[in-house]
Amino acid sequence: MRLLHTADWHLGRLFHNLSLLDDQRHVLQQLLEIIDREQVDAVLVAGDIYDRSVPPAAAVTLLDEILVELCEQRGLPVVMISGNHDGAERLGFGARHLRQAGLHILTDLATCDQPVTLTIGDDTVDIFGIPYADPEYVRSEFGVDVRDFDGAHRYLLERIEAQRQPGRPTLLMSHCFVDGGTASDSERPLTLGGAESVAWEPMQSFDYVALGHLHGPQVRGGEHIRYSGSLLKYSFSEATQRKGVTLVEVGSEGVTQIAHHPLLPRRDVRVLEGELAQLLAQGAADPHADDYLLVRLTDRHAILDPMGKLRAVYPNVLHLEKPGMLEAKGRQQLGRERLAFSALDMFSDFFTQTSGEPMSDAQARAMGELITTLSREQGGQA
Incomplete structure (x- = not known):
């Protein structure tokens, strides 16, 4: 039987x-x-x-x-x-x-x-x-x-x-x-x-x-x-x-x-890890690009719309993690000075991606002063 x-x-x-x-x-x-x-x-x-x-x-x-x-x-x-x-x-x-x-x-x-x-x-x-x-x-x-x-x-x-x-x-x-x-x-x-x-x-x-x-x-x-x-x-x-x-x-x-x-699924469930550019190049030739994916980005800088970029080649990216950002900034509790620096760093990356060129020294100083002022105001409210 x-x-x-x-x-x-x-x-x-x-x-x-x-x-x-x-x-x-x-x-x-x-x-x-x-x-x-x-x-x-x-x-x-x-x-x-x-x-x-x-x-x-x-x-x-x-x-x-x-x-x-x-x-x-x-x-x-x-x-x-x-x-x-x-x-x-x-x-x-x-x-x-x-x-x-x-x-x-x-x-x-x-x-x-x-x-x-x-x-x-x-x-x-x-x-x-x-x-x-x-x-x-x-x-x-x-x-x-x-x-x-x-x-x-x-x-x-x-x-x-x-x-x-x-x-x-x-x-x-x-x-x-x-x-x-x-x-x-x-x-x-x-x-x-x-x-x-x-x-x-x-x-x-x-x-x-x-x-x-x-x-x-x-x-x-x-x-x-x-x-x-x-x-x-x-x-x-x-x-x-x-x-x-x-x-x-x-x-x-x-x-x-x-x-x-x-049993072989219609779409597999996979975890991909790497830098965005590497994953995009890999996805263009991936015969199983329709699989259900969790993606862990190892890039250490801010990226504009990473999910949109990934879904252009991997349409079924269901979850996105960014361990590279955490590693770059450290997992410890950040002090206010470190937080201010990180915010400026992230805005600088954002500015470069959207405008196509880096901030000038004058722009960076102005943004740094603004972030410092906002941080002090938040500290006073706390």
Whole structure:
């Protein structure tokens, strides 16, 4: 039996106020191609299907299109759990009726100990799903004294363990932050104060654990306990990550093979660093100039409209940083004399760029006197 593990689709997400829906459709089409090429028998989606609890209509339409392709066109079972970005009640609407179509939506913690049993050919597996489990909800729902995410997760795992069938391969799906995992800037914290992690040791006995929440593909505690990662790079902190899906082969003896299959985005997310002139020359010949970019300028002088100049060759520059200016001026708290000098220096650069020639000595003296006067006036007001 071949199972495809994916997670963190975040359909409807905005990246620096730019819709990623077409980019998501592009990689989901690749997901379908992998399913066809690798003859996948079932799909596991480990939470954060949507980016927010009330998703935009276009995101709902895209999910419907993909599920039609999977369940109706290909006749594949799909098992999905809700994540912390999803609205569990909305995602789970009609779940009991949709089981007949092969779509299993697991959003209710009260039924996490009831497995989805898949039989394909001679192989049968049980799949248990733990949706995003807030400890307060677990404490209220089950009347147990759990105070953190780890305690809530351990309690739910105990309920599942009591229902496992000896000798039958058992898979677990969970949307959580496993202790020691590597996070990205695009992941919404589960809680404040760092008490959101859960231990991997209680999950060790499962044949495979399909995790969601962390966006970078990674394993925790063993090769069979892993995050598939998100479909796309959703922050510049993920620029070096290799996005994809995980293919898992399961037989009567358990998991026999695990493989990562990459997804290639319509536009990559990259970080470029260098002086403006260098980047402009590079962009003129860059075959991937349409990528989503964070640019760090190392120029040590003021530049007029650097974003406009960059977007002339790199149209999707989404964020601009100027570490060169900070380094040139120093990171320490500037005194008023140094501040006055810096202001004059910056105006001098501005004057040169706009007029095409440097200030004369008389102009520089006049501007210096004006800046000094303004600085004194501000000091008196303070």
